[in-house]
Structure formats: structure tokens, C-alpha cells
Amino acid sequence: MGSAVERTDEHVREYLIYRGFTSTLKHLDNDIKTDKEKGFRVDKIIEQLQQFVVSFDLCGLKEYWLYLDRRLLCRLEDVYRSTVLKLRTSLYRYYVIHTIQKGNLEKTQEFFQKQASELQSQVEWRDWFILPFIPAPEQNPAFSPYFSRQWADTFLVSLHNFLSVLFQCMPQPVLLSFDAEVQKTTSLTEENERLCQLLFALQMESRDQREVDEMVHHRLPIYVQNMDRLGDTDLDLVLSQRPVGTATTPSRNFFSTFLPQGRRTPGKLPLFAGGSSPIQASVGRKDPPGGQPAKSKEPFQANEGKPVSSQASSSEPKSSLSTNQPTNQSTNQSTNQPTNQPSHPRHKKIQEHEKERKELFSKPTSQIPERRAETGEVEPLAETSGEPPELCSYGAAEGGGLSTEQPFIKLSQEEYGEHHSSIMHCRVDCSGRRVASLDVDGVIKVWSFNPIMQTKATIMSKSPLLSLEWATKPDRLLLLGSGVGTVRLYDTDAKKNLYEMNIDETHPRILSLACSPSGSSFVCSAAAVSRSGSVDSAAQLPIPVSGQLLLWDTKTVKQQLQFSLEPEPVAINCTAFNHNGNLLVTGAADGVIRLFDMQRYESAMSWRAHDGEVYSVEFSYDENTVFSIGEDGKFIQWNIHRCGVKQSEQVLPQDATGPFMLSGYSGYKQVQVPRGRLFAFDSEGQHVLTCSSSGGLIYRLTNGEPALESMLPLGGHKAPVVTVDWCSAVDCGTCLTASMDGKIKLSTLLAQSC
Structure with missing residues (x-):
């Protein structure tokens, strides 16, 4: 509250200068100089009370406390009146103890003489009137706790906290709440900017995802785009013309564009949120441990002029694009077709093509092959939660492995x-x-x-x-x-x-x-x-x-x-x-x-x-x-x-x-x-x-x-x-x-x- 009062005073002073109210400004400056509330700064109020104690100014101490009582403390509810009385008693005791510690017995006796009429009827002061006549009061069991530094610090902290809570609970004028409104507006503006940036990032991510989807749609292999209307001869012709190493240009997730260049893994195929991708084609070979090169596994292979069926592909060794669906599932799908369909051989082939297409699109994300730019080898990626690996790993280490997670x-x-x-x-x-x-x-x-x-x-x-x-x-x-x-x-x-x-x-x-x-x-x-010192030996600093x-x-x-x-x-x-x-x-x-x-x-x-x-x-x-x-x-x-x-x-x-x-x-x-x-x-x-x-x-x-x-x-x-x-x-x-x-x-x- 003290800082808000200071800033409000500055705004008022600036306004008076702008309006030309110089006489009002002079009165304001004079009132601020003589302000006993110290701009509601608790530390300044405590400092003023301590200054009266240090200077042995009993009259000033009493007048200042009475002003605080009339201005602030008397407006409190009756339940807090006992707390105010305890604080005033502790303040007077703090003054008396200070006079004894400094050896000024005259001020000690002066205090009891001037306050006798007020304090003699109070029970908590009954034993304190013998204090000036005790040779070593700091060693007396009844008074020794008050001579410790711990008691003085506890009193000052308690008084500080009480006044701080009091100032915070006071009803504030509308002008004084201006500072709080400015801070609130500033925080809302910053929050608005942050949300705008987040919205922009989400819009960019959505736009990039649409572009990726459109790119994937337009870049489907010809044999996949036209699979529904290709016959056996057309399919064999397309497969014979398609190069083995065909691969589409990989795309990146939106957030991966913010990553450092050194952390991006070149040549990775994109991971789609849906868990499947139309571009799940083999782009290389990985040799088995025996040293013999493995045969290239394609989704469709020309074998005596006919496409390979799902039963035949399931019996072969597992490839990078092997399906996880059971064979009987695809068989059931083919057998559950309506019986009124014509039994033309061409329609059967179309059904087989459709079945192969469904199997192709049902490949899980975890089995998308990763192409190494350096060697052209293919090895399966570890299963992830659908996010690009750049977001959850530190990146490729110098030795080729993955290091610890990056925060x-x-x-x-x-x-x-x-x-x-x-x-x-x-x-x-x-x-x-x-x-x-x-x-x-x-x-x-x-x-x-x-x-x-x-x-x-x-x-x-x-x-x-x-x-x-x-x-x-x-x-x-x-x-x-x-x-x-x-x-x-x-x-x-x-x-x-x-x-x-x-x-x-x-x-x-x-x-x-x-x-x-x-x-x-x-x-x-x-x-x-x-300056450098004299050094007697090389080891001396x-x-x-x-x-x-x-x-x-x-x-x-x-x-x-x-x-x-x-x-x-x-x-x-x-x-x-x-x-x-x-x-x-x-x-x-x-x-x-x-x-x-x-x-x-x-x-x-x-x-x-x-x-x-x-x-x-x-x-x-x-x-x-x-x-x-x-x-x-x-x-x-x-x-x-x-x-x-x-x-x-x-x-x-x-x-x-x-x-x-x-x-x-x-x-x-x-x-x-x-x-x-x-x-x-x-x-x-x-x-x-x-x-x-x-x-x-x-x-x-x-x-x-x-x-x-x-x-x-x-x-x-x-x-x-x-x-x-x-x-x-x-x-x-x-x-x-x-x-x-x-x-x-x-x-x-x-x-x-x-």
C-alpha cells in the first residue's frame, strides 16, 4: 500500500503542476513533509517510534502513539482493543528497558513519575515500579526476558505485522485504487499477448497440418490413387514402371521448425496424429546379421501377373510394413460381402484390391520405417505417443545414440x-x-x-x-x-x-x-x-x-x-x-x-x-x-x-x-x-x-x-x-x-x- 500511495502522490503532484495550482502544490508538499502516517509505510512508522526511544523523547513517543490511536487504532472493532493495549504496554516497556540498558536512570525515574497516575491502576505495571531500585534488573527472573534481543525483535515484528494488516484492510479511496487497476491492466495485456501468440501457433499448426494432408493426397503413389479402377494388367504395368526407391518428401510438425538445426533428424518420415500414413512405403533395405542382403518387401509384388494375397503375405518373413491385424479378420471381411454381387472375375479382383488397400492404411505408426540419410538403411522407430521425436529427446548424440530428455x-x-x-x-x-x-x-x-x-x-x-x-x-x-x-x-x-x-x-x-x-x-x-602485492615466490598470491x-x-x-x-x-x-x-x-x-x-x-x-x-x-x-x-x-x-x-x-x-x-x-x-x-x-x-x-x-x-x-x-x-x-x-x-x-x-x- 505504501508504494501505491507514493505513486498516487506523484500523479496528483503532476496533475497540479499541469493545472497550474502552485499554491495547492505547496500545501501538498508541506503536508507530505509533516505526514505522521509516513505515506502508510509501516517501516517508516516503526523507524519513527524507535527514533523517539533512542532519543529518550517520552513526550514525542506518547504524542505519536496517541495520534496513531486517534487516526487508525480507535476505528477497530472492540475485539482488537486488547491487542492495541498490549502493544502500547510493550512499547512503554521497550522504552524503559532501553533507558536502563543505556544507563540513563534519570529518564527511567522520569517515566515512572510522569506515568504513575496512568499506570498505577494497571495490574501489568504493578511490579515495574521497583525496577529503578534493583541493582541488576537484567539478572532478575521477573525482568530478565525483557532485556533479551529476542523479546525486542518479537515486539517490533508483531507491531510491524499488526500495522501492515491494518493498512491492507482499510477502505481505500477510488483514486488510490488506480495503481492496482494499472497493474491489473498490465497483467491482462501480457496475458492477452501470450494467448494471441498461442492462438497464432495453433492456427499455424492447423494450417501446416492441412497442407501436409493435401500434399499427401496429391502425392499418393499412382497405384494407390487408381487402385479401385486398375485391373490386373494395369496394376502389373504400374508396378513395373514404378522405381523401387520412390519416397515422398518428408514434412515436419509445426513445433519442429522452432528447434535448432542441429537437433533436427534429417530424412525422417512424418508421424501423423491418426497413427497411420498413406506414405508408408519401403525406401531402402536393411541387411540381416548374416551379411546377405534381404529381399525388398513391397506392399504389392508382381508374382506371375497377380497381386499377392493377404494369406500369402502373412506367411512370409516380417517386413517393415507387416500388418498387425489377424488374417482371419480380413478373411471375414471378404466373406461377409453381400451374396447378390455378381461373380465376375473383375469384381473379385477389385474386392481383393480394396482389401489390400485397407490393410495398407491400417499400418500402425510404430512401424513406419526411418530412413537414414547416411547409409540408406531402414530400421523401425520406437513407439511414441504420436509426437515427433524431436520434441521429447535431446536429439542425436555424436556417437549416434539418443541422449537424455531435453527439458x-x-x-x-x-x-x-x-x-x-x-x-x-x-x-x-x-x-x-x-x-x-x-x-x-x-x-x-x-x-x-x-x-x-x-x-x-x-x-x-x-x-x-x-x-x-x-x-x-x-x-x-x-x-x-x-x-x-x-x-x-x-x-x-x-x-x-x-x-x-x-x-x-x-x-x-x-x-x-x-x-x-x-x-x-x-x-x-x-x-x-x-594494485599488485609483492610476490616472493610463484606460488604466493x-x-x-x-x-x-x-x-x-x-x-x-x-x-x-x-x-x-x-x-x-x-x-x-x-x-x-x-x-x-x-x-x-x-x-x-x-x-x-x-x-x-x-x-x-x-x-x-x-x-x-x-x-x-x-x-x-x-x-x-x-x-x-x-x-x-x-x-x-x-x-x-x-x-x-x-x-x-x-x-x-x-x-x-x-x-x-x-x-x-x-x-x-x-x-x-x-x-x-x-x-x-x-x-x-x-x-x-x-x-x-x-x-x-x-x-x-x-x-x-x-x-x-x-x-x-x-x-x-x-x-x-x-x-x-x-x-x-x-x-x-x-x-x-x-x-x-x-x-x-x-x-x-x-x-x-x-x-x-x-
Whole structure:
């Protein structure tokens, strides 16, 4: 509700400016500055109450609580009145305990003197009047629970939850519901576009199926088309003129056109949904194990000028087009004909032709021969559910066999080529509508890919840029970290800089940025200029670069705090929040992973993870583990409940971990240290996308050894991929792979379950 109020205030302010109501706008700004409800932001209300407690302002604390009571709490039903009284009692106790913990006994006595008339009649305060006279109240059994950190945290969380539910249940004005209507309209528009694409795909599939049916009808063999009116002599003539290797052009299912070229099996006959196909003819021979070539089996063979009957064909060896129907069934069909038909020999032959035709069209799909383009051999396909094999298998492996099932179909792959130098960062925003990409020349492109690929904004920077990150609220804002100690906040809709924050002159390199999902704050990693330490031997590592980890607020544009980095200040290369912003994981240049508690703003645990620098870290889908990639080329999964315990480890090739290298003519060589995200997960956290020399590579996470199972190479690049991202905001997941030649490939995947 707080974010909706802020956006509504902005719309109202914009409307007043448009109408020229400047005096009204001034009054609105003044009222917003003195707003005690803090725009219905619960975190700001709790922060205001804590500020009164910290400053020992008892009068301010009482007045603020009375205002909340008159404005909000008194309107509740009587059943909630006891809860409100308990919260007020806990708030006063929280104040008293704080005065004793800080050793300010004067404020403690002042509280009981001013509140004596109000509290002496309440049973829950009867024993608290002796509190100022107890030498060590924190050791007294009656008061010791209130001095624990657990009680204070429980009270603050309870108050936060109570106010949050209260604000959500309040009746909202029509103007405030505008934001919800906009979000609803946006979601409906996206759903409509998705359904339109699905409808278009189904229409295309239906049209292709009709074309296939028409093609099959027009391309029936002559002896099948004219079977009803051919006599013995005509049939023998057609069979003698028809070449043995005749085969029709194979057709593909609609979805198979979206598959990669390398995954299509050439020369396969189409599988029809009805389980039968008119083009079920033999197109080659397969030699038996003995080495003697087998005789070619045709549906109809010329034998002394007569077609082969069903009884004769059933007694011969089983061929690729042998029928599954019993012989007596066809016999019964022929004997159950009406007896009043003329017994002319020509009519008998027509009946036999009709019987052979029915047997031909009744062949099951599982016995359609598969022609190998390389050898011309024929071997039966495995029985399937009527779908083309490209949709349920990974495709033909290099050794000729079929590999494991593929979880995704690559529907399409597009290229964004507006950059002219190597990419450093490439990130999708939270809504999945915009992409921001940064190259080594400091050029930033903001572009969209749905429904068409289009550049929205181009940002040119005079100072070198090292990092970027999308803001969480609102998602149109972009954070840009430079190499001169500044962070800019850029509005991608208005296409202008909102403001620039000076971080630290002694640590000018902004290596990493991460926005909290639950607020307006962001974490900034600042490092000193790179320097190499004194190396006494080849085995000794360079001295890590000094750095700082800072927390900033985009609303106030001020630094909130500086995190403690132990054992020494070191450059943080990568940062990542969990889903609610309560945890922060970082990877540093000294090879140590640090996990921070964002409720207490302190380090919860740290451990040495890699030999060398940590390049990229991410939380797992269930947030019980952390994944990391380091300079040692290892992809490791760590248990965050047991410090430094590995759950799995996998050695990756150098083209997946860096440093990345691009060679050119005349001995030219370009080397790039990893800056952006080296791996990304899908929406369910079961598959991971990594870098490679020719494109992205998708692995499946396993619980055993090896930890990663190769599933699908995306390909498409001619230079090493240096950063990846995986957007799962829509049903069709979108993989972004950016390379050193400035090309960004956007691969659209469709998840499937075979």
C-alpha cells in the first residue's frame, strides 16, 4: 500500500503542476513533509517510534502513539482493543528497558513519575515500579526476558505485522485504487499477448497440418490413387514402371521448425496424429546379421501377373510394413460381402484390391520405417505417443545414440547488435520488459524485446562505468556504478539522470550493486585502484585490493551504514539478496564468501570458498544453499546452515569462468576479467545457464556426482560469452547471452515435460 500511495502522490503532484495550482502544490508538499502516517509505510512508522526511544523523547513517543490511536487504532472493532493495549504496554516497556540498558536512570525515574497516575491502576505495571531500585534488573527472573534481543525483535515484528494488516484492510479511496487497476491492466495485456501468440501457433499448426494432408493426397503413389479402377494388367504395368526407391518428401510438425538445426533428424518420415500414413512405403533395405542382403518387401509384388494375397503375405518373413491385424479378420471381411454381387472375375479382383488397400492404411505408426540419410538403411522407430521425436529427446548424440530428455525447446534466437565493443553487464528488469546492457566503452543500451526488439534509450558516460543494476521499486530506475567513485540513478522512462551519489574518493571503483527487494536501499561495493602485492615466490598470491561494502538509501540519497569486512577490508566482487532482502551474500577478491543478516546489519558467517577471487554468487531456489563460481574454475554449492560445508562441486572449463580471451589477426589478443553474472537459474531453480566459447550452455542440477548434467547448448555466438541472464517473468523463458564481440543473443525457450 505504501508504494501505491507514493505513486498516487506523484500523479496528483503532476496533475497540479499541469493545472497550474502552485499554491495547492505547496500545501501538498508541506503536508507530505509533516505526514505522521509516513505515506502508510509501516517501516517508516516503526523507524519513527524507535527514533523517539533512542532519543529518550517520552513526550514525542506518547504524542505519536496517541495520534496513531486517534487516526487508525480507535476505528477497530472492540475485539482488537486488547491487542492495541498490549502493544502500547510493550512499547512503554521497550522504552524503559532501553533507558536502563543505556544507563540513563534519570529518564527511567522520569517515566515512572510522569506515568504513575496512568499506570498505577494497571495490574501489568504493578511490579515495574521497583525496577529503578534493583541493582541488576537484567539478572532478575521477573525482568530478565525483557532485556533479551529476542523479546525486542518479537515486539517490533508483531507491531510491524499488526500495522501492515491494518493498512491492507482499510477502505481505500477510488483514486488510490488506480495503481492496482494499472497493474491489473498490465497483467491482462501480457496475458492477452501470450494467448494471441498461442492462438497464432495453433492456427499455424492447423494450417501446416492441412497442407501436409493435401500434399499427401496429391502425392499418393499412382497405384494407390487408381487402385479401385486398375485391373490386373494395369496394376502389373504400374508396378513395373514404378522405381523401387520412390519416397515422398518428408514434412515436419509445426513445433519442429522452432528447434535448432542441429537437433533436427534429417530424412525422417512424418508421424501423423491418426497413427497411420498413406506414405508408408519401403525406401531402402536393411541387411540381416548374416551379411546377405534381404529381399525388398513391397506392399504389392508382381508374382506371375497377380497381386499377392493377404494369406500369402502373412506367411512370409516380417517386413517393415507387416500388418498387425489377424488374417482371419480380413478373411471375414471378404466373406461377409453381400451374396447378390455378381461373380465376375473383375469384381473379385477389385474386392481383393480394396482389401489390400485397407490393410495398407491400417499400418500402425510404430512401424513406419526411418530412413537414414547416411547409409540408406531402414530400421523401425520406437513407439511414441504420436509426437515427433524431436520434441521429447535431446536429439542425436555424436556417437549416434539418443541422449537424455531435453527439458526445453528453443523456439527462437534473436540478436541485439547495437553495441560495438565487448559487453560487461546484461540484466533484465524485475518485470521482464526491459534489458540494460553495458559495454567496455561505457555505452549503455536500454532496450525491449516484447513484442519487438527496440532500443528505448542510449546512455553515454564520460567516466568509465563498471557496474549496473535495476532498482526494485520503481523498476524503471537504473543504478550505474562508475570508476570514479560515483553512482548515478537514471530514469529510463524520462531518459535523464535523477541524481548522482558520491560514494568514496579513496575507493573509486564501484564493482557491484544490488538493490534490496523489500525497500529503497541498495548495497554498493567500492574498491581501491587495482594494485599488485609483492610476490616472493610463484606460488604466493597477490595482496587483495582494499574495499568497502556500503548501504545507501535512494530516497534520502544518504549512506545508511558501512558493513564490517573481516578479517580485513577487501574488494567485494559480487553481491546478491534473497527474495525478501533479509539476507545478503557477497563474494570477495580474497576468495571468501560472507553472509550478512540485513535485520541486524552484521555478518552472520563467512568462509573461504575458492582459491583466488570469487566471481559470481547466487542464492538457490529454496535459499538453503548458495552457489558460487571462482577464479579456480569451480562451481560449488554451499550449505548456509552449516558454515563452509560443500554440498556439491563441479569443475567448469575456462570459457565458463574466465578470464575470457579473444584472439585476432597479427597476434592481437583481448583479455577480459569477469564483471557480470556468470550463471543464472530458471524459474524453478532446477537448471542453470552458464557461459561458453560459442554461446550459453544449460545444465541440470543433480544431487549426485557430477553436480551438473549438460542439457542444451544455445549456441549462436562467434566470440566467448562473458555474462548471462535468465528471465522467467513470462511462460516462455528468455535467456540472454552477451559476448566479447558486442553481440547479445536472446533465446526464447519453451519448457516441456516428456
